[in-house]
Amino acid sequence: xxxxxxFQPFLTRNFGEPLALDVRWCLERGAYEGARxxxxxxxxxxxxxxxxxxxxxxxxxGFPCGMKWSFVPQDTGKPVYVVCNADESxxxxxxxxxxxxRDPHQLLAGIIIACWAVQAHTAFIYIRGEMVxxxxxxEKAVADAERAGVLGxxxxxxxxxxxxxxxxGAGAYICGEETGLLTSLExxxxxxxxxxxxxxxxxxxxxxxxxxxxxxxxxxxxxxVNGARWHASMGTEKSPGAKVFxxxxxxxxxxxxxxxLGTPLMDLLDGPGGGVGGTGRLKAVIxxxxxxxxxxxxDCKTAKLDYESIAQHGSMLGxxxxxxxxxxxxxxxxxxxxxxxxxxxxxxxxxxxxxGTGWVEKTVARIEHGRGRMRDLDVLLETxxxxxxxxxxxxxxxxxxxxxSYLKKFRAEFEAHITQGKCPFG
Amino acid sequence: xxFELSERSRAEIESxxxxxxxxxxxxxxxxxxxxxxQGWVSLDGMALVAAMLGLSPAEVYGVxxxxxxxxxxxxxxxxxxxxxxxxxxxxxxxxxxxxxxERLGVACGGARTADGLFSLEKxxxxxxxxxxxxxxINDQYHENVTPQKLDDLIAACRREHAAGGGPPxxxxxxxxxxxxxxxxxxxxGLGRVAPVGV
Numbered sequence: 001x002x003x004x005x006x007f008q009p010f011l012t013r014n015f016g017e018p019l020a021l022d023v024r025w026c027l028e029r030g031a032y033e034g035a036r037x038x039x040x041x042x043x044x045x046x047x048x049x050x051x052x053x054x055x056x057x058x059x060x061x062g063f064p065c066g067m068k069w070s071f072v073p074q075d076t077g078k079p080v081y082v083v084c085n086a087d088e089s090x091x092x093x094x095x096x097x098x099x100x101x102r103d104p105h106q107l108l109a110g111i112i113i114a115c116w117a118v119q120a121h122t123a124f125i126y127i128r129g130e131m132v133x134x135x136x137x138x139e140k141a142v143a144d145a146e147r148a149g150v151l152g153x154x155x156x157x158x159x160x161x162x163x164x165x166x167x168x169g170a171g172a173y174i175c176g177e178e179t180g181l182l183t184s185l186e187x188x189x190x191x192x193x194x195x196x197x198x199x200x201x202x203x204x205x206x207x208x209x210x211x212x213x214x215x216x217x218x219x220x221x222x223x224x225v226n227g228a229r230w231h232a233s234m235g236t237e238k239s240p241g242a243k244v245f246x247x248x249x250x251x252x253x254x255x256x257x258x259x260x261l262g263t264p265l266m267d268l269l270d271g272p273g274g275g276v277g278g279t280g281r282l283k284a285v286i287x288x289x290x291x292x293x294x295x296x297x298x299d300c301k302t303a304k305l306d307y308e309s310i311a312q313h314g315s316m317l318g319x320x321x322x323x324x325x326x327x328x329x330x331x332x333x334x335x336x337x338x339x340x341x342x343x344x345x346x347x348x349x350x351x352x353x354x355x356g357t358g359w360v361e362k363t364v365a366r367i368e369h370g371r372g373r374m375r376d377l378d379v380l381l382e383t384x385x386x387x388x389x390x391x392x393x394x395x396x397x398x399x400x401x402x403x404x405s406y407l408k409k410f411r412a413e414f415e416a417h418i419t420q421g422k423c424p425f426g
Numbered sequence: 427x428x429f430e431l432s433e434r435s436r437a438e439i440e441s442x443x444x445x446x447x448x449x450x451x452x453x454x455x456x457x458x459x460x461x462x463x464q465g466w467v468s469l470d471g472m473a474l475v476a477a478m479l480g481l482s483p484a485e486v487y488g489v490x491x492x493x494x495x496x497x498x499x500x501x502x503x504x505x506x507x508x509x510x511x512x513x514x515x516x517x518x519x520x521x522x523x524x525x526x527x528e529r530l531g532v533a534c535g536g537a538r539t540a541d542g543l544f545s546l547e548k549x550x551x552x553x554x555x556x557x558x559x560x561x562x563i564n565d566q567y568h569e570n571v572t573p574q575k576l577d578d579l580i581a582a583c584r585r586e587h588a589a590g591g592g593p594p595x596x597x598x599x600x601x602x603x604x605x606x607x608x609x610x611x612x613x614x615g616l617g618r619v620a621p622v623g624v
Contacts, residue, residue: 091511091551122447129495130552132565165445168458171495173550187450187479189492205447248513248555255556278516290512290551321555323513337515341550 007234009258010222011215011244014103021137023144026105032156034221035112039158046117050220052228054240059085059176059213060289060318062239062307069210071200072118078207080120083185084111086127086134086214087169087176090289091341092321095244095256096214100127100134103218104141110217111164112155113224118210121161126181129170138166173345177393178211180347191349192393215244235261239306243320250278250326261306265295268305269324278326284409285325288318290338291398293405294331314405330425331410332417335403336364342399353396356387360403367414370422377414380407429470431478435463439478449479453489457496465594466497469606487607494549497564502538502545503595504583507562510548513555518572522559523548525573529580542595543587544580564593 014020026032038046051066072080084107088096100107111123127135142164145151155162167185174180175190182204184190203209219241223231232240239261245268248254252274259268265287269276276282282297287305293315295303303313310317325334343357360383366372384400391397407414416424431439438459442452456479460471467490469483476483490496497505508514508523523534523546530544538545554560557569561576568579586592600606 088553089551092513092555093551094553094555097553128553129493130549130562130567133567163445167451168454169495170454170457170493171549172493184454185451186448187453187481187489189489205451246555248558249516254558286512323516323555325516329516334512334516337510337512341511344550 007242007260009242011099011106011218011242012103012256012258014106015098015256017102020103020105021141023105023141023148023150027148027150030225031105031221032109032112032150034224035109035116036156037224038113038116038220039156039160043117043119046113046224049228050117050223053223053231054228054238055216055219055223055231056239056241056307057213058215058219058243058320060090060291062317065212065216068200068212069114069117071198072208072210073201074119076208079122080118081204081207081209082111082114082118082120082123083178083181083204083209083211084123084125084214084217085176085178085181085211086125086131087181088128088131088214088319089173089176089345090291090319090321091338092246092248092286092289092323093319094246094248095320097128097131097134098256099214099218099244100131101137104137105145106218106221107138107214108141108145108150108164110212110220112151112162113220114210114212114217115162116155116160118208120210121163123162123164124167124185124204125164126167126169126175126185129168135166135168142166172347173341174347174393174395177395180393181211182209189347191347192395194392236304236306236308238308239317243305243317245305245320245322247273247322247324249324250276250329251324252277259305262309263305265300265303265305265322268322269300273324276324276326279328281327283325283327283329284331286321286323286402287313288316289321290323290341291401292316292318293401294409296409328425330368330423331406331413332364332368333423333425335406336361336368338402339364339399342395346395346399347393350391350396352387352390353399356383356396357399359383360387360399364403367417368423370417370420372414372418374415374418376418377407377411429464429468429474431460431471431474432463435459436478439475443479450481453479453481453486454493457486457490461497465503466499466501466596468499469600469603484607497596499596500538500545500599501596502543503587503592504544505564506544506546507549507552508534508546509550509552509554509558509560509562511551513551514559517558519548519559521573522561522571522576525576526580529577538598542598543583 019025055065056062175184179193180190199209242260244258257272285295299313339361343361346353346357348354387396388400439456456475472486473483476486560569
């Protein structure tokens with residue numbers, strides 16, 4: 001943990017600074033220096049630098065950013081688009097909302113770098129419809145940037161026309177899935193599309209498109225200023241850099257905390273988080289948003305906040321949303337809540353998901369209400385089998401993965417509901 | 427009187443059409459223009475947007491009903507959206523919902539108050555888990571909400587309404603919505619819109 005003591009937060013450094021909304025202040029403070037530096041380099045060199053930094057996508061999948069960019073063909077004769085995914089909807093996650101509200105110019109600087117790297121002259125920011133304030137902040141930031149010569153016909157003095165267009169969602173989780181987002185951006189119901197073709201080749205409006213998360217883009221200016229080596233020196237070999245973790249639930253000080261990847265989970269919880277709240281006794285942690293399989297208190301002792309350690313513990317780092325559950329929580333009630341979420345948010349396009357999420361929600365509700373049967377537990381697992389890997393997008397998997405993990409790690413609680421004919425937690 | 431787009435709304439939609447890659451890609455934002463002018467998105471508003479974007483009203487209706495965040499006729503002037511997902515559920519969401527139900531005499535997810543001022547619904551995670559339990563009232567987020575704070579918020583809404591402020595009041599449910607969806611196009615004299623291919 002020598003690193004954590006010397007670690008200087010960079011993504012969140014302006015969080016207490018209201019002037020970060022002022023483009024002049026940002027320009028004076030060098031917020032656009034990374035973009036300026038990138039614009040002076042050949043686009044391919046920018047892609048190489050980001051590859052070298054090891055930056056992985058911060059939206060949930062953790063795909064290497066530079067590699068994603070390198071899939072974009074430059075010889076199609078079609079425009080290339082960059083789309084910033086600001087449809088933050090994974091339960092437990094609230095970092096992108098903060099990154100937008102408190103430091104919009106960091107995001108715009110990242111967008112300029114991504115656009116230059118893949119030679120896109122139009123970028124979209126697709127923001128959740130609920131985030132009315134964030135949308136207003138971005139509208140102002142884009143307008144200010146255009147007036148200041150940061151965006152527009154020339155970008156920071158470079159002959160590289162770039163416009164940033166905003167799009168507002170309207171309350172559909174599925175639009176956070178990158179192909180669902182693109183379908184929505186085109187003015188449709190947010191139905192995901194089959195991959196391949198991947199968006200890098202056939203994305204928005206049939207054109208090559210890069211979809212990057214808000215936090216991923218926010219990292220870019222810092223990587224360009226400080227260099228790939230600086231970024232790679234933080235975190236672990238396979239999970240370089242730092243990440244903003246959204247800490248919520250039964251924790252004394254919930255909030256967004258930026259720490260180097262590889263930080264022990266309990267250090268986040270006990271350090272900035274101030275320790276377990278509620279009853280003060282830890283039962284379980286969801287480490288990466290509600291789709292992530294659950295970790296028991298025992299798992300948490302050894303889990304570290306990086307992609308490989310969380311995977312070794314049978315879960316995923318996902319969006320970095322850490323939800324803490326104390327020992328008063330009924331795990332059947334908790335998973336019922338999440339299955340209701342996935343049922344509600346299923347796009348309805350694929351039968352295994354549309355029907356499967358409904359079945360598992362009803363079955364879990366029945367168990368929670370004390371009317372379950374022992375064979376319901378097998379029915380749940382069979383339903384998971386029939387959902388996972390059988391749909392266009394991974395929403396069905398995102399529902400089945402946590403359900404399986406609760407059934408595996410907290411099976412005794414499900415059985416107690418059934419044998420007692422009621423919820424033991426009252 | 428059927429709803430008409432104001433000059434400002436029309437100009438705004440035209441400016442979207444000029445800037446976005448396709449007419450259709452303006453749909454989600456054009457619906458927000460209607461929502462701002464009217465206070466909700468009506469069937470008439472959908473038909474007008476459809477005509478401006480060269481879409482069929484049925485297609486627009488299909489999009490509006492896919493996205494739960496658009497404000498519709500059924501909602502109250504003040505739409506109370508309580509986050510019902512896990513973190514908020516762990517930290518007192520049920521107590522808040524019960525409190526509002528008792529205070530306002532409405533059912534969660536049910537009809538709005540008799541005076542049309544309030545409707546109550548549970549929504550999915552609104553990315554405010556750090557301030558759970560959270561609620562959105564129209565455009566505004568409120569975090570770390572307690573029953574006391576809710577009473578204050580409701581009182582503030584009532585004061586704003588009494589002073590003649592706040593958004594327009596939606597008219598309540600459209601009685602024959604399914605039938606109107608099938609027929610509202612000719613009723614508005616917009617029957618010339620060509621069907622749009624896939």
